[in-house]
Amino acid sequence: MSIRADIIVKSAAQLVTSFWGQAETSQKSDGGLLLIEDAALAARGDKIVAVGKTSAVMEAVDASKAKIIEAGGQSIAPGFVDPHTHPVFAATRQDEFEMRIRGKTYREIAKAGGGIKSSVRKAREASEDYLRRHAALYLDRFLACGTTTIEAKSGYGLSVADELKLLRVIKELAEAHVVEVVPTFLGAHEIPEEYHDRREYYIDLVIEEMLPRVAEEELAVFCDVFCEEHVFTFDESKRILQKAHKVGLIPKIHADQLSEGRGAELAAKVGAISADHLDYISDEGISALASSSVIPVLLPGAVFFLGLKKYAPVRKMIDAGLPVALATDFNPGSSPSQSMPMMMALACTQMRMTPAEALVASTEHAAAAIGRVNDVGRLEVGMQADFVVLNVSDYKLLPYHFGMNFVDKVVKKGNIVFKSGNEIHDNANIKI
Numbered sequence: 001m002s003i004r005a006d007i008i009v010k011s012a013a014q015l016v017t018s019f020w021g022q023a024e025t026s027q028k029s030d031g032g033l034l035l036i037e038d039a040a041l042a043a044r045g046d047k048i049v050a051v052g053k054t055s056a057v058m059e060a061v062d063a064s065k066a067k068i069i070e071a072g073g074q075s076i077a078p079g080f081v082d083p084h085t086h087p088v089f090a091a092t093r094q095d096e097f098e099m100r101i102r103g104k105t106y107r108e109i110a111k112a113g114g115g116i117k118s119s120v121r122k123a124r125e126a127s128e129d130y131l132r133r134h135a136a137l138y139l140d141r142f143l144a145c146g147t148t149t150i151e152a153k154s155g156y157g158l159s160v161a162d163e164l165k166l167l168r169v170i171k172e173l174a175e176a177h178v179v180e181v182v183p184t185f186l187g188a189h190e191i192p193e194e195y196h197d198r199r200e201y202y203i204d205l206v207i208e209e210m211l212p213r214v215a216e217e218e219l220a221v222f223c224d225v226f227c228e229e230h231v232f233t234f235d236e237s238k239r240i241l242q243k244a245h246k247v248g249l250i251p252k253i254h255a256d257q258l259s260e261g262r263g264a265e266l267a268a269k270v271g272a273i274s275a276d277h278l279d280y281i282s283d284e285g286i287s288a289l290a291s292s293s294v295i296p297v298l299l300p301g302a303v304f305f306l307g308l309k310k311y312a313p314v315r316k317m318i319d320a321g322l323p324v325a326l327a328t329d330f331n332p333g334s335s336p337s338q339s340m341p342m343m344m345a346l347a348c349t350q351m352r353m354t355p356a357e358a359l360v361a362s363t364e365h366a367a368a369a370i371g372r373v374n375d376v377g378r379l380e381v382g383m384q385a386d387f388v389v390l391n392v393s394d395y396k397l398l399p400y401h402f403g404m405n406f407v408d409k410v411v412k413k414g415n416i417v418f419k420s421g422n423e424i425h426d427n428a429n430i431k432i
Contacts, residue, residue, distance in 0.1 A: 079148030155186030
């Protein structure tokens with residue numbers, strides 16, 4: 001008996017996804033990818049019901065009432081998953097961009113009142129409505145780049161009221177926008193200016209007031225900490241993450257970004273779901289991650305945009321068996337990009353990941369970094385029907401043609417939510 005399909009994409013030059021024991025006629029490539037030529041995908045409702053050769057899929061499904069998309073010469077890939085973003089902020093920071101060009105360092109700009117503290121001042125002044133509307137535009141751009149699921153952090157409020165404000169905005173976006181949004185509390189992003197000389201008071205505020213409120217109001221799934229000697233030390237980060245675990249939030253950690261601060265080791269110790277950045281991770285840190293279930297999330301866009309030279313040692317991580325993920329780190333200061341294909345290009349050219357490794361890192365491994373690996377990030381029967389149709393005949397062209405957007409269509413939960421050359425569809429726009 002045929003399975004009824006609501007949407008079918010057929011005759012694609014290539015379907016590419018993480019290898020997960022799919023069709024026998026498929027060919028497994030390096031980096032854990034599965035390639036199917038002359039491929040098709042069918043979905044009913046929000047689930048995938050068939051994947052394989054076009055002939056096999058068309059035989060297996062009832063296409064009588066299906067919307068059929070001819071994808072000759074195009075490729076099908078999972079919707080990209082971005083597991084590290086900061087999309088709720090009030091203003092961009094292009095002046096700091098120019099200051100770096102003229103020789104100022106990230107830390108020098110921060111000491112002069114720029115950096116995260118600048119975004120905090122502006123976010124505190126902004127209304128929820130203003131923040132929500134601007135963030136909705138950023139989600140539209142994520143979608144246009146083929147990203148269907150993101151993690152979204154607070155961290156530009158740094159007071160009880162303002163962190164809750166940002167998390168409420170994220171919650172409203174998650175309910176209203178087609179891009180799936182997974183919320184993270186990042187009250188430990190920086191020590192705010194008013195606590196400059198009494199940092200212990202602020203850490204106590206995060207632990208004793210912010211975390212219980214966030215948990216009580218169910219505003220976040222994860223709790224992140226910026227673990228860096230000049231921000232939150234190893235011991236301070238440990239205290240915060242242990243409290244997060246007690247109130248039911250899953251730990252995440254900004255680890256070893258600007259120096260080796262044992263952040264990776266801390267991630268393993270507290271059972272974090274991910275350790276992010278890792279540009280200065282030590283061999284001991286890699287070993288700690290390898291003996292844990294922590295997903296390493298690498299953010300090459302931040303290294304590139306800040307003009308730094310030290311990228312995470314990805315080949316060591318992969319050789320150690322770690323399931324490396326990629327993310328944009330979208331934020332107004334250090335990585336104002338929403339393009340996962342651009343992150344793939346940087347991963348390939350600067351960290352020597354193969355295109356296959358980079359694609360897996362942007363889909364399945366990225367989904368694992370936010371606890372969504374059983375729903376998104378792969379194209380197989382039973383998974384959520386989140387995928388992109390790309391104007392390339394070979395997935396390797398995505399990182400090869402860096403800075404280009406080859407997304408032709410985006411399908412989220414079985415619905416076409418974006419077409420290139422058109423405005424975002426009505427069901428992709430914010431409904432607030």
